[in-house]
Amino acid sequence: MVAVRPHILLCSVCQYGAGVRPPYPEDNLPELIQRMLRDPTVQLRLVPHADWMMCAPCPYRHPALNACVNNKGSGGLPNQLRDLRVLQILGLTYGALYPARALYRQLLERVPGRRAICRIEHGGPSVWWTGCGALPKDNPNYRRGRKALLKQLDRADKGP
Numbered sequence: 653m654v655a656v657r658p659h660i661l662l663c664s665v666c667q668y669g670a671g672v673r674p675p676y677p678e679d680n681l682p683e684l685i686q687r688m689l690r691d692p693t694v695q696l697r698l699v700p701h702a703d704w705m706m707c708a709p710c711p712y713r714h715p716a717l718n719a720c721v722n723n724k725g726s727g728g729l730p731n732q733l734r735d736l737r738v739l740q741i742l743g744l745t746y747g748a749l750y751p752a753r754a755l756y757r758q759l760l761e762r763v764p765g766r767r768a769i770c771r772i773e774h775g776g777p778s779v780w781w782t783g784c785g786a787l788p789k790d791n792p793n794y795r796r797g798r799k800a801l802l803k804q805l806d807r808a809d810k811g812p
Contacts, residue, residue, distance in 0.1 A: 653695045653696070653697055654684060654695070654752070656684065656697070656699065656703065657698070657731065658734075658735045658738035659731060659734030661755070661756065661759055662759070662763065663681055664684055664685050665766075665794055665797040666794045667681050667682060667793070667797070668682070668796075668797035668800060669792070669793035669794055669798070670797070673686070674686055678710055678711070685801070689804050689808050692753060692808070692809075693751075695751060695752060696749070696750050696755050697748070698744060698746050698750070699746060700746050730772060734770060738759070741768065742758055742759065753805055753809070756801065760798050760802050765794060765795065766794040770791075
């Protein structure tokens with residue numbers, strides 16, 4: 653079982669589309685995708701915090717808050733919003749276990765672009781600001797990663 657924040661599943665897709673593969677010093681997302689593709693039994697537990705399993709290497713993880721604080725003093729609020737959006741779109745809840753491949757497939761089928769999750773609507777830099785959410789257009793890395801991962805999941809599901 654791997655504990656993971658809901659929104660960082662999208663981050664992993666963006667990284668995959670950008671060609672990021674293990675090892676990656678900033679986080680464990682490339683390793684998560686690699687493990688999910690190789691092992692059909694991997695389960696994910698969606699958690700409401702920056703769990704050490706995925707986020708420990710990240711320089712923005714604040715252990716006392718168990719949150720990512722990369723957003724100009726926001727205390728992790730933008731990431732909480734992203735998590736809630738993912739849960740709502742997928743009709744899921746925190747705490748339950750989900751098969752990783754099925755969860756990724758559901759995410760990739762229901763979220764064609766990351767703007768639905770990552771957008772931050774405001775007039776300028778604020779505590780909600782983040783480079784990803786401030787992009788006016790969808791991230792091409794998400795589109796590439798989504799397409800590639802759907803192909804990988806199809807191959808993995810068919811077996812050798």
